[in-house]
Amino acid sequence: MASRVSVGDRVRIKKGSLVYEGVVLPKSEFSSDKILVIKLDNGYNIGVDVSDAEVEVLSEGVVRFHESELSSSIVKGNGNLKLTFLSTGGTIVSRVDYETGAVRPAITATELLEAVPEFIDYASELAVVEYSRLFSEDLTPAYWAELSSEVGKLIKSGADGVLVAHGTDTMTYTASALAFALRNLPGPVVLVGSQRSSDRPSSDSALNMKASLAIFKEAPFGEVVVCMHGTISDNYVLAHRGVKVRKMHSSRRDAFQSINDAPLARIDFPEMKFRLLNQRFIARSKREDFSVLSRFSDKVALLKFYPGMDCGIIDFFVDRRYGAIVIEGTGLGHVRNACVDSIARATEEGVITVITTQTIFGRVNMSVYSTGRKLLKAGAIPGHDILSEVAYVKLSWILGNYPGLDRKEYVELFHENLAYEYNPVHKDSLFPVWSHEH
């Protein structure tokens, strides 16, 4: 019975005294095998168990389900910026197909302009490129390499601004990868995501994308930034330095916040007013000084220390010929004393071990306690106030682009403040204060 029914067919299901008519939809991963999900004429979907029902196909293929190819298009605008919107995938470009109910992580220029018509006012030319349709958890260092050389090409060919739409979960990693790969940027590269998908009337994506226009036009910096809501209201969007931003909540639209650093800028709505919040920024470079170093190594590991951790995990990566390991330690940068020997062995084998902190806020200081001092002696490299994720990406980038460095040069390069991934001054105001009134 159900075998000759296909998704998209219009069917009549007779079950007992009841008769249902509707279009067969693809069902969720969770639906049982016997269930046929149909869209009724009143718009509702229901699941009908057809094991004891009579199913009649009224007409075949009323609705078509097909995968479209990656698309790209160029539209002319009334502004003076040459802009590229590059979509990697993720919630920001995800839309539900109203007819089929399928989620489609694809976007066209028409859809983008419907969401943010202001593009036309800012851009002289807007290229909308669907680069990939990937969820951000599926991205790898190899992907960062491809993406950064693609963005590099766009900038070299004269783009005034590149807006990268990206899933939010690993946005810090990709932003950092771009920040290290794209040297001497002539203008900002903006990563934008959304915490509520674009097909929702309440989506945060339009405002986040709109903010990027103000950044392309007005920002004095040539950095990779992440543009996301500053609060849960639609009041303002923050431009965070890509190497200093972290997703701090699993779902809130203000999940992205700068850590150990102030956001670079704030764009207020509805006026769309640009305001610089951080005077410490890397200014726009001349386009001829721009260069791309887009290799990334996949031989770097990121570990989180926990009480009772088996130190053999460190040995495992050393044995697998990894080049570097980031260990997110406790407090000021500690792992259990029992692991000191494994770290010393790593050092001997030429593996770089960087210690960062799980507290996220604050910096590592391994001179305060004896454990820290022992770790330093064993060759562990303090990560100062770098985010663990950023340390991981930076090591991957160093290993990828500078394969022949000796240990000293390696450590020096890691500690060099290439993209302001370190902030030497932590003002009291950089730590968020929770409310304790209720």
Add this chain to the structure above:
Amino acid sequence: MSIIQCIKTHYSRCGLMSIDYSSVGLRVGIEIHQQLATREKLFCSCPTELASDEIPRREVRRFLRVTKSEVGEVDPAAQYEVMKGRSIIYEVPEDHVCLVELDEEPPHELNREAVLITLAIAKALNSTPVDEIEVMRKIVVDGSNTTGFQRTAIVAVGGYLTDEDGLIRIQTVCLEEDAARKVDEGRGYVKYNLDRLGIPLIEIATGPDIKSPEQAMRVAFKIGLLLRLSGKVKRGIGTIRQDLNISIEGGTRTEVKGVGKLELIPKVIEYEVSRQLKLLEIRDELIKRGVRDDDLPYLIIDVTNVFLNSKSKLISSSLSKGLKIYATPLKGFSGLLKKELMPGRRFGTELSDYAKAWGGVGGIIHSDELPSYGISEEEKNAIFSSLSLDKERDAYVLVISDAESAERALKAVVDRARHSLIGIPKETRAANPDGTTKYMRPQPGAMRMYPETDIRPIPITQELLREAERLKPPTPEELLTKLVREHKLTKTLAEQLIRDPLIHTYLNLVEELGDKIQPHIIATTLMIHLKSLKSEGLDVSVVDDQVLKTILSKVGENVLSKDAIPEILREYSIRRGETSLEELIKKYTGIGIKELEELINEVIANLKETLLIKKEKAFNIVMSEIMKKVRGKVDGKIVAETVKNKLKEVLGIQVS
């Protein structure tokens, strides 16, 4: 309500409305939305109680976004608001709202308790549960849902309800989330409180099988009672809302939203039928006058010049604010704009509703109502001539506003006027508290619904169905048996009660007063005392549930005699609450048996001679004297008993 009462109190043309509903082909369907009394909200663990005003609250400001491809046929006025950048402010009361209502966290799993209650009620309606519930998103962009959509799911389909005038089919039983509560609205913003958002609602939709206003009320009552008997629904103002789909032969199906009170249903239907009949009359008249579509162009003319020296305060104050006056001619419409469709609502009011909804203007002024608003006959005529209209045959509409709003408002007026040549537009209308309705928005076409991808489909298992069976509300027959057997009501009284909306009050009072008072006293109070006061023509509207509860609990505590109930109710109604209930209770507070005996002794002593002469009438004489003093304060039976005893004791008179 009866036509006679209608004529008396409301509507001058009720006589015309003694309509034979079967001959006009009335068909009504009801949608009932009822909040469920679950412990938690539908998609999160927040409580389902509304926040009091004292609860501290924060505010969140949002914009909703809507694109054409997403919402083809949504409320264009709301869409306009969205495009205009109207901001939406949400009040977030502490402890009543979490990130889910704020649209800052995906919905949790569908509340199982709500599913069970819905299944139980569906069973009582003879509906068939679906095999798997698929939660949908229904686009709503007025801001009442933070997400921009309402989550809703069909739980059961089909079924029926028995009614004296035939079977009423049930179409669907849905489970959905309630919307946020609108608390304020102004230029450029609308404000909602989020406490109500997410409270589970059951939506029961009947087929268009109802054929009279009275039947509609009865069906709504029956469904309401069934919901009530489940013991799992919220009570009180705003917890149940009724929508009506009303159509007549040759008319149009109109949706009326938000009929809060059961008693309003027949009135809403009567008025809507009247409106449709009148609109058809207007159509026929326009055809007779030979008015055609091209007589009604989108012509918007600035007539501010006519009013430069106007004595009208409305006009001069508007002009000083920089607003202008725009006019649109309506050729052939003379006299029709003042035609009353419903009490207090003329055809001109219909046009005005459109202007308000689409143009955001305060309203319109039309030639049929001039001179008024301080606008003179000369000014009225000056506009007729400046528009080159024939004042005997034509009409016009004015708005006072800025140019942009005027254009949208008057265009909507012309569209509506053009439609009157064809018939009745498909509208969603909102119910006013008096039973009249006003234009809200055009009816959505095929509803824009898409799946809620954040929530897994919920299979309806045998286990769920078994659990639901236990929650199934009793049938009216089962309730009747309970009233007779457990509450010890007479069968007649019980039968009356289950057919009367006061059954809710009765059940509430029985539940709240528990063992304190016998249920038959409550039933008698409602069905006999209260009704007889009503039939005397007294307005008993001040007697609310709280008043009844106070009086009855005093009776239960033996502070008041049950005979005092009708007396207190009467006085309280007559004084319309001016004398406080406490004072009345004090007045009727029973006197002790000792005091009663003393009173009787006194009367007997005073009338001793008479009584001894008229021995056989002695009892009646003393009784009537005593009752004058203690009526309502002591149970009559006790008085009689005491008088008997005293007559025997003091005078040796034996009363049979």
